[in-house]
Amino acid sequence: MDARTIIARLRDEQRLSAAEIEWFARGLADGGVTDAQAGAFAMAALLNGLVKDERIALTRAMRDSGQVLHWDLPGPVLDKHSTGGIGDCVSLLLAPALAVCGAYVPMVAGRGLGHTGGTLDKLEAIPGYRCDIPADRLREVTASIGCAIVSATADVAPADKRLYAIRDVTGTVESIDLITASILSKKLAAGLEGLVLDVKVGSGAFMKDIEAAEELAEALVTTAQGLGCMTTALITDMSQPLIASAGNALEVIEVMETLTGTGVTPALWDLTCALGGEVLALGGLAADAGDGAGRIAQALESGAAAERFGEMVAELGGPVDFVERWPDRLPSAPVLREVLAGQSGVIEAIDGQVLGMAVVELGGGRKRGGDKINPSVGLSEMAPLGEIVSPDLPLAIIHAASAADADAAEAAVRGAFRIGNAHPAIPPLIHRRLR
Numbered sequence: 483m484d485a486r487t488i489i490a491r492l493r494d495e496q497r498l499s500a501a502e503i504e505w506f507a508r509g510l511a512d513g514g515v516t517d518a519q520a521g522a523f524a525m526a527a528l529l530n531g532l533v534k535d536e537r538i539a540l541t542r543a544m545r546d547s548g549q550v551l552h553w554d555l556p557g558p559v560l561d562k563h564s565t566g567g568i569g570d571c572v573s574l575l576l577a578p579a580l581a582v583c584g585a586y587v588p589m590v591a592g593r594g595l596g597h598t599g600g601t602l603d604k605l606e607a608i609p610g611y612r613c614d615i616p617a618d619r620l621r622e623v624t625a626s627i628g629c630a631i632v633s634a635t636a637d638v639a640p641a642d643k644r645l646y647a648i649r650d651v652t653g654t655v656e657s658i659d660l661i662t663a664s665i666l667s668k669k670l671a672a673g674l675e676g677l678v679l680d681v682k683v684g685s686g687a688f689m690k691d692i693e694a695a696e697e698l699a700e701a702l703v704t705t706a707q708g709l710g711c712m713t714t715a716l717i718t719d720m721s722q723p724l725i726a727s728a729g730n731a732l733e734v735i736e737v738m739e740t741l742t743g744t745g746v747t748p749a750l751w752d753l754t755c756a757l758g759g760e761v762l763a764l765g766g767l768a769a770d771a772g773d774g775a776g777r778i779a780q781a782l783e784s785g786a787a788a789e790r791f792g793e794m795v796a797e798l799g800g801p802v803d804f805v806e807r808w809p810d811r812l813p814s815a816p817v818l819r820e821v822l823a824g825q826s827g828v829i830e831a832i833d834g835q836v837l838g839m840a841v842v843e844l845g846g847g848r849k850r851g852g853d854k855i856n857p858s859v860g861l862s863e864m865a866p867l868g869e870i871v872s873p874d875l876p877l878a879i880i881h882a883a884s885a886a887d888a889d890a891a892e893a894a895v896r897g898a899f900r901i902g903n904a905h906p907a908i909p910p911l912i913h914r915r916l917r
Contacts, residue, residue, distance in 0.1 A: 497536065504543040506543075531659060537663060545667040558584075560585040560587055562576055563665060568723040569726070571725065583768075584767050588624045589632070590633070590668055603730050608795055699715040715916040717913040729858075742785070817884060821879070822875065823874075823899070829906075830904055
């Protein structure tokens with residue numbers, strides 16, 4: 483086999499064998515395939531697409547290009563993945579709640595991408611929390627606590643790591659097939675038995691329309707199931723931020739308020755229960771999704787999920803008293819600025835992508851790989867769709883490192899809210915389930 487022949491076959495819409503795809507993935511991992519060849523492969527996949535068997539073979543080959551974990555635990559190994567949105571901090575509640583319900587959750591999470599925040603960046607707003615732990619330590623923490631939210635090691639899916647970097651500079655990020663293989667090769671390397679997918683759709687998501695979200699969800703579900711992992715997907719709304727905050731420490735604050743019952747965010751609670759119910763049913767820990775959702779709600783209501791979250795934080799280097807003292811442990815920005823509506827009316831639409839990029843510009847996300855994040859900056863008390871506003875009411879509060887940063891963000895934040903006279907139809911939180 484050689485890379486040129488494989489690329490030419492994909493270019494000419496000839497089907498590739500599993501052996502050819504495995505050879506190419508191995509070349510990505512060990513350097514046998516050049517950057518130019520990897521880029522050509524990605525472009526051919528984008529333009530011509532992969533059939534189901536090819537997508538499964540590529541995902542398997544990229545997963546197996548590195549370390550794959552195997553478990554011997556007294557309960558099912560389960561996980562959740564979100565395609566990303568604004569104020570999406572479900573993982574921080576769901577992982578400990580699943581652990582309380584008897585699951586084991588080795589959650590390999592990601593950092594911020596574009597306008598969307600990253601789970602790891604949120605957790606690293608907690609002083610001392612360490613996401614970068616070796617596989618042996620992940621095994622220990624998962625077995626003892628029931629959950630660990632960490633970053634992928636260099637040994638996880640190295641073929642994907644190489645192809646992902648090349649897709650980013652060759653205009654091939656949008657390929658549904660390559661997105662699917664990228665997400666699942668890393669997730670399934672954790673040795674999962676069940677997976678629930680949260681596929682976002684709307685202005686704050688990468689998928690702006692329901693058709694694109696359904697195509698991605700279908701590809702993810704069929705591929706994961708084709709590799710032996712029981713999987714379901716929820717297509718959920720991102721036409722407005724999931725919670726009232728965007729920014730790392732600010733989102734952790736809403737998580738802790740919800741976990742401790744001091745200020746529950748209904749949409750965050752409901753989505754956590756819905757996703758958790760689905761994956762508990764997949765893992766045999768609930769009779770069905772409804773029963774599972776009730777078990778997740780009980781884990782949250784009882785405070786058991788908060789206690790388990792605190793144990794995970796302490797085990798991974800954070801404060802041992804975080805659940806009790808979280809308001810004192812999280813960083814805060816020195817400049818707060820209200821963004822006033824400036825007019826009367828109703829919030830008809832919210833551009834989540836604009837809000838997310840405003841957080842990035844404040845320093846809460848990365849413009850380039852390796853940029854240092856300021857965990858304290860962001861937006862809070864963002865007004866929801868359908869809110870009636872007047873000129874002196876705030877649309878959001880900016881948390882900034884300087885007055886100049888707040889000045890720069892103010893116009894962008896105000897422009898993200900469309901104010902008119904029509905009361906909008908509020909989309910449902912969950913659009914569709916795919917099993």
